[in-house]
Amino acid sequence: MKKIILLVLIMAMIFTENNYVSALVMTPYRQQVNADEFVCGATFVLENRADYAAWLNRELSRAKNTYHLNTITVYGLESYDPAYRSALFDLLNKLDIKIVVRIEGYDKTFAFSKDDVGKIIKRHEDLIRFTCKKENRGTVLYYALNMPIDDPVVQANLGGVNSDLSKDRQKTYAEELIRRMREITAAEGNSGAKLYLSVFYGWDDSFEIPSYVSAHADGYFINNYAYPAGKKLPSVSEGAENVFNLASLKGTMDRFLKDYPNKPNLVVECGFHTLEYNKGVWPDQTAGLVLDRAAKEAAMKGTVDFYRRNYPFVRGIMYFGYNLFKEEGKPLTVLDWAMQYPAQNGEEAEQAAESENDIVSDKTASQGESVRLSKGQSIFFDKCKMAQQLVLTYKADVKVEIELKSGDRSKGKVVLPATSTYRGYGIPLILAENSELEIKCNAGELLLDKIALNDRLEAEWAQLVGDAKVVDSQGASGCKMVTGLAGAGNKLCFSGVRGGNKMEICYISPKGSELHLILNGEEYKVNLPASKNMREADLSLALPDESSIEIYENQPGDLKLDYLRLNGTPAVKKKDSANREIAGVNNGGHSYLAIKILLPVFAAIVAAIVTMITKLLKRQSAKEKNERN
Structure with missing residues (x-):
């Protein structure tokens, strides 16, 4: 972590640093700025949920105040109902966050024709009218007009992506799309709407894309993802300039400047995912691939620095994406593009x-x-x-x-x-x-x-009573176990646990142990077989949710507990025991809980019983035969 903090200090700064910025919050943006100064954007995945208004408020506030976003873009916004869109725009306006409205879509007949322009406009007509309303238009930073040249079906319809027909059609399509968008936005009272066209040279820069200058767009947005320079992905310790491939980014920018020498407004769309997330297995999609989360953090900030330092006409970054985990490639693999990760261990x-x-x-x-x-x-x-x-x-x-x-x-x-x-x-x-x-x-x-x-229920985090204590154990799941459980005054307690019809107990007991298991006040005895090594025992039971568990053992007291795990379907909670507390409940009953030790042991016991019964039957048969004689 010291290396990450050092990297942040030595990299060329793109903003003056007035605020305290967490070194652990994974964001490309060092602090909050206005979108007119620099676009600090990200793809934002909406969720359809009953409490969407509260969720939007919380997540957009966090996106701005912790991750420093001033702009978002949303895929498929046209498919959301008016109430959801209104709630989204109200919050964006309240939080002073801008949105990039995406106008994109195509079918299997798409071929960059004027008819295709009409289809796209019709598909997004309601969204365009909504975003052009007086109360909403100030929230729209620009309309992102997509040129879907990377789809194989579209390419096939035009004789290949690099065919003369493809190049000619792209130019005329771009011109018509800009013209129609200006027409419809002006008709809705939004004559100042900004229109950006997409530029994409292919993931490997192999597409021969024509210049769209003749369309007179207000700006452009370009996909530019860094590819690994080799099969060995560098770590942060090898230098910030090495964690992502600067040369590949520069090559794409050189092509853009050749096609657009006047250096128009440009927003760069990019993102990073990690080899670490897929446990070292290389995915089919390697665009944006870096080693781990530390390298991803460095690559994010390093990418912004790269464009700010070398290309002043770049007015911002649209990171892919804020909360995005996406299946890609063959075979499909979930890639961790996100800035924000789900809660896991630690x-x-x-x-x-x-x-x-x-x-x-x-x-x-x-x-x-x-x-x-x-x-x-x-x-x-x-x-x-x-x-x-x-x-x-x-x-x-x-x-x-x-x-x-x-x-x-x-x-x-x-x-x-x-x-x-x-x-x-x-x-x-x-x-x-x-x-x-x-x-x-x-x-x-x-x-x-x-x-x-x-x-699971790690024993070291239980309530410990009497002489029960936590000891170090390298073989345990959390490198800790609980011992000192001999006698009713020395026990381990859990309350409010998950129910189930099975319980796993992971333990060590060289001499074996008679375990006292108190479930919601009802006491059972369990004989744990001797084991000098870590061992799991399965118990069959019927435990409802929100139950209490207490455990202690009889002498000799050599038991060490690692964890408990409840599995299976919880039982229905009994009304007469719904309000039982852990402390002071002991009905004195001593039922026996069936334990399924390990299949070979269980099988051996069954075989022994069958053999014994067989011998008894043979003896009885012989006796009866002698009596008849």
């Missing part, structure tokens, strides 16, 4: 901050930064993975009450103890795949460093 809180003003520089935090949450403030983590446990790393001068929410549903309130240094605190949490997590501060104030979402 997610830094500052990446989810709604405003950079909430980010605090603190050298004792894991990466030198944390997020301040005061009473009434929330932090949101989107597209979280399925979880059974949340671990917060925080510090607070006094105890703090937080509330966990997912969507409109409260997941419970938790009182965090005061701590003068950053500490971890584990909370059982039922969270579905791709769900949203809100952490709201109800009372007090805390500095949140990071969160982790576990798909």
Whole structure:
């Protein structure tokens, strides 16, 4: 991380640095500026959801205040209903964020004809009228008019992308599209609408594209993605100038200047994804490929610096994209183009901050930064993975009450103890795949460093009673285990856990252990087989959601617990036990819970029983035969 911070300091600065900028927030843009000064843009993926107005407000605020976007573009905006579009434009106007309206589309007969212009206009007519309204036109930075030359079907309709017919048709299509767009926007009272045409020389710069100067566009936007220079992707430690291929970017810009020597307004569309995200497997799509997230961060900022330093007529960047993970290539592979990543293990809180003003520089935090949450403030983590446990790393001068929410549903309130240094605190949490997590501060104030979402209940984050303690263990899932569980006064406790019909227990017990398992106050005994190495045992049970679990063992007390994991369908919660608390509930019952050890052991036990029964039957048969004789 020191290398990233050093890179930011030594690279040529494109803006004066008046604000504190987090080194961990992945954005190409160093600080907020007005879109008239420089376009700090990104593709923004809209979500159709019941609470879309609240989601838009939160995400657009975060995009501006933390990631420094002043402009967004949206694919398929024409397909959204009027209410959604109105909510979007109202918020953009309120937040002073501009939008680039994309006019694009084609069918299998598309061939850059005047009829195709008519089809495109008709398809977007409602959107054009909406965006030309007096209250909306000031929010539109420009209309991006696409030239779909990269589609193989379009190319085939014209005898190839580089054919004379293709070149001639492109020019006349561009001229007609600009003329018709000026006509319809002026008719709607928006005679000042800015129209930009797309320029694309192909992913490998092999397209022989004509100049569109005769169309008299107000500007252009160009796809220019850096390709890896070789099969070895450099890391940040090898120098900022090496993490992405500057030569490939320069080659495309040289071609543009040859076709447009007057240096018209230009916005560059680009993006980066990582080899790290796909665990080192090279994807089919290598445009924008870099080594890891550190290299991606450096490449983002380095790209902006490159254009600002060398091409003053470039009026901005449209990054692909703010919240975009997209399947591409053959075979289809999900690529991490996004600035903002879903919450996983060890997610830094500052990446989810709604405003950079909430980010605090603190050298004792894991990466030198944390997020301040005061009473009434929330932090949101989107597209979280399925979880059974949340671990917060925080510090607070006094105890703090937080509330966990997912969507409109409260997941419970938790009182965090005061701590003068950053500490971890584990909370059982039922969270579905791709769900949203809100952490709201109800009372007090805390500095949140990071969160982790576990798909199991790590024992070290349980409530420990008596002599129960956490010990280091390199073989454990979190390199920690819990021991000291001998006797009813020494136990491990969880409350509010996920339900299921199976429980995995991962443990070490050289002498074997008789485990006491208290589920919602009902006590069971489980005999765990001896194992000097890490071992998983499967228990069959019927546990509803929001249950409590307590665990202790009888002597000799050599048990070490790594984690519990609940699987399967939760049971229906019994009405008479709905309000049971963990503490003080013990009905004294000692039922036995069936344990499925390992298939070979289980099979051996069954085989032994079958053999015994067979022998008994043979003896009985022999006895009866003797009696008959």
